[in-house]
Amino acid sequence: MSLVAYDVLPPPETVQIEMEEMRHAGSAPIHLAIGPELTMEKFPGCDAQDRKIRRKARTDYIWNEVNSRYLKLGMK
Numbered sequence: 001m002s003l004v005a006y007d008v009l010p011p012p013e014t015v016q017i018e019m020e021e022m023r024h025a026g027s028a029p030i031h032l033a034i035g036p037e038l039t040m041e042k043f044p045g046c047d048a049q050d051r052k053i054r055r056k057a058r059t060d061y062i063w064n065e066v067n068s069r070y071l072k073l074g075m076k
Helices: 051-072
Strands: 002-004 031-033
Touching (some): 002 051, 031 051
16 A cells, blocks of 8 residues: 655654654645555565575565555655
8 A cells, every 4th residue: 555645744844852743734635556465475586595585575575566556646
């Protein structure tokens, strides 16, 4: 799932250490893209012997799937 909601609740201009940081929500459209379920067992590179290589391949696969939907929403 990819969600674009920056205009509704953008990040604060500064980072505060204290709790209860003031945030101001706006009113704007949000964009949502839901893709097919991703499997954690079957992905490009899942047959690699090295656990670190498999983990990196799985991370790259998931990031690319989510990012491709985000880009289709017309966001940069």
